[in-house]
Amino acid sequence: MTSSCPVPHPETERVLLGHGSGGQLMAELLTDVITPELGLTAPLEDAALIGLNQVFSTDSYVVTPRFFPGGDIGSLAVHGTVNDLAMRGARPLALSLAYIVEEGLPLSELRDITRSAAAAARAAGVPIVTGDTKVVGRGAADGLYVTTTGVGMRLRDARPSAAGAEPGDVVLVSGPVGLHGIAILSAREGLGFDADVSSDSRPLNDLVAAMIAAGGADVHALRDPTRGGLAGSLNEIAAASGVCVEVVESAVPVPVPVAAACDLLGLDPWHVANEGCLVAFVAPGSADAVVAAMRALPEGAGTAVVGEVVEGVAGRVLARTLVGSSRVVDVLVGEQLPRIC
Amino acid sequence: MKHLQEYRDPVLARRLLAELRTTATAPWTIMEVCGGQTHTIVRQGIDRLLPAGMRMIHGPGCPVCVTPLETIDRALAIAARPDVILTSYGDMLRVPGTSGDLLSLKARGADVRVVYTPLDAVRTAAENPGREVVFLAVGFETTAPANAMAVLHAAATGVTNFSALVSQVLVPPAITALMDDPDAQVQAFLAAGHVCAVMGWTEYEPIARAYGVPVVVTGFEPLDLLEGVLMAVRQLEQGRAEVENQYARAVRRSGNTAAQDAIRRVFQVTDRTWRGIGPIPASGLALRPEFARHDAAVRFEVGDLVTRESPDCIAGDVLRGTRLPTDCSAYGRTCTPRTPLGAPMVSSEGTCAAFFNAGRTPEHR
16 A cells, blocks of 8 residues: 655646635735735735725626626625725725726626616715726626725724734624625526525625724724635634634524535535625624614624634634534635535 | 534534443544545534544545546646546545646646536537537545436437546445555444445445444434444444444435446446555446447547655545544645645545644644
């Protein structure tokens, strides 16, 4: 018998699809390639603070399919940037909307998506004030790519930062996790299952405003767990804040269809993307008031207390498992690859 | 789905653990064969809650892990051809071959696609008549029926540009090989519930008799595994060595005979080399000669493959259950899910990846 394995050849020269997954590969891409060239050193936040209270963020959207249960690439692009601003405690002031369109895209589709983006912006109370449109040849893009950029103004007493979590903080999740990622997967052709789920894509700026009104500066950290999912956001906050986080597995709201789809595909719901919920770290003295304020709004009705910041290894996230044991909650390496069986 | 919640009930789990503690009087060693079971055990930390001295050994049942390097290298060589679309289950894409993995090859322009069922690969072939579509057909008896159906479907509908690169493996010969190993430490087996849903459990009865080991057909939820362990311990305590079925909601003694028929029509038993373990007689399935036109190994001449293994990793010992991932000097250092040295670090069903993702260290197993 032999007991040997092959020499590894990790890909170091080219971009892999997994580099865009929000996992460990993406973190490496940022720290090894992007941020050093830009001279950035501080931990990366969902949005940047400019001066005292202005907040600035940008994000690109390449989702396939462009229309999915619960939304489309237009509304998603608005919600995503509004939410990135909100995670710094900011009220959105204005958005830009930029398109890269592939030759041949039906005009009716572009009209529908633009209408959807406009409606989403109105609903979030933020005007789209500028934009750009480029057309590239067939095959040079996949239908339509959308970029939104937003500026916002920090709410009074709002100080949330990924680096702001403190020992004793209560960890909250504002709603069910995994809906967006599973809705997208189920909308893709040929998956062989039909999950009855819609994306949770929605604006969270009102929810954050209610949280800040209830808890002020005691709302220490906010993150919307998009790519990389809940596990990614918890790890980012634990690392940036230098704290240890313990989450109770049974307390995390995973909708039944999401759990079923994840079981079927061999995915971890904590790694699946969300577009309409947030993770919050709140000082224990304000946690009850913040939870009550969240639950009073439809987008926070499912708010759950899922864990706390505990004594332990800085940067580590632990889960208390269903059977009462514990494990470390890690970030994804690259793309989440479905298991064989 | 109501059932799913039931099989994850924390109160019932604690009750089973308490019963296990009162039942076990000796430090029994039990192997769960299947990687899916390893995943649940390590993810839930079940092995840490067992009575003192009792051990779970994690078996060779991760299809990604045991697929021979030669097959991976062959898949890489075939995928590199411009006329080929190579399709596979997701977690095969990061398994390291001698000179890279399928994901890296994809970044360099190869057409590599993830499918969720082999029938999708047949459909891709039908939609791309000018291309060759190759499906990397790996797995245990669980994936064999669907893979057989894909070949039958392609043959019946005349999709001649579909072929399968087959590396199917079988569980019972692997268990026999493990028990024939002079270092064998396993005293009871948890057999894989889904494998038995297809094959039934008659194949395990001679093994239980010959080696005097209890075999419990077990499911994949936390309560399934706790109950399976408890049933195995009861047998050990009572000096019995029988095949019992914990997974009664899915498995019957004769299995799924229609699925078995599909397997027999398409495949024949062959000797197979298990990566990290070595050759095991009559432990694999290969396409029957009448399906040669759908056999990628026949259709694509890739020349002599020179496979090269490095001595650094102990995957074979881990797969045989004689050492733990945390015993490996490369574990967590040069070998991580980001840069896997061996296949068990790739799939979440692989023992090394299951350990790493749960934060296990040599100090804190």
